[in-house]
Amino acid sequence: MDNNISVKLISLEDIKKTRSFDLKKIIEIIENSLIAYNKGEILLPDKISQIFDYKQQTRINCMPSTLLKEGICGVKWVSVFPNNPVLFDRQNVSGVILLSEIKTGFPFAIVDGTLITALRTACLGAIGAKYLARKDSTVYGTIGTGEQAKTHFLLIKTLFPKIKTCYVASRTSKSEDAFIQVMKKKFEDVTFIACNSDYDLAAKNADIIVTAVSCQEPLLKAKSIKKGAFYCHVGGWEDEYSVPLRADKIVCDDWASLKHRGSPTIARMYEEEILMDEDIYANLADIISGELPGRESDLEFNYFNSIGLSFVDVSVAYYIYQEVISKGFGKDWTIQNADTFEVLEDLDF
Structure with a gap:
């Protein structure tokens, strides 16, 4: 045998x-x-x-x-x-x-x-958008142009086919252009706009904002975000503290795991006692299951952070x-x- x-x-x-x-x-x-x-x-x-x-x-x-x-x-x-x-x-x-x-x-x-890994991370961002972004979102802003930035756009565009404009900001014009050259071949119905490293321009008109960068500095400013926007935070410290403080809802894939990781913006704020447990609206599953509502108003600014489970x-x-x-x-x-x-x-x- x-x-x-x-x-x-x-x-x-x-x-x-x-x-x-x-x-x-x-x-x-x-x-x-x-x-x-x-x-x-x-x-x-x-x-x-x-x-x-x-x-x-x-x-x-x-x-x-x-x-x-x-x-x-x-x-x-x-x-x-x-x-x-x-x-x-x-x-x-x-x-x-x-x-x-x-x-x-x-x-x-x-x-x-x-x-x-690439797909599940982007899928979580897309699911966050599904429940927290405006259904009629048409303008997308990406800060970051790497594989995660591309995959997030692919998945979110799958669920939000009305997206017709994408602002693209990165550390170099070369990386912005490389992103645009790849993506415009697949998404012929989308106009891609290079921002020449102007992160404010990438965010200020966007219904959906994604930061997918490896740097550890706050690139996204609260003043750049319009009412009714949805923000998907992918990495570590990518936004200034005033961004989550301005949010109507902060949602995580799992708040406990995110605190344990320690590096994302809202985890840093928790460690510095700027943000408390009660400031977190929900884990994503609470909304998927119907225990809590997702977006309730076109004017809500909703903040989503996944850490990876x-x-x-x-x-x-x-x-x-x-x-x-x-x-x-x-x-x-x-x-x-x-x-x-x-x-x-x-x-x-």
């Missing part, structure tokens, strides 16, 4: 071949996972971050969680090295997601986590695993069911 453990290795190429990214399906999976977490159906230990450069926030994160109803435990190992594109011509985020079943504890899949990654990775293996892709890797002492006996010390 073969008691060896078969593990599927699922590469980005496998995911691309099977076309496993139904964006609306993934948004549905994420919404359902947030509700499950609210119901106590998910275990979520604290994220462990090993930070190697606090100024650049160069780090590797270890993010475990368990989907109790599905019997799936997973962990994402993800690195964020903001200088990679400039210094090494490599992407700044890379990761893998390990999935195990919780009957015997053995792993059954290792899934490329880089694309999943590993059960979202695990839920999406499990869905992709099922899609990929159902179509015959993925490579097998074997963990031998061995008596470790017998193995040691066979070794020549």
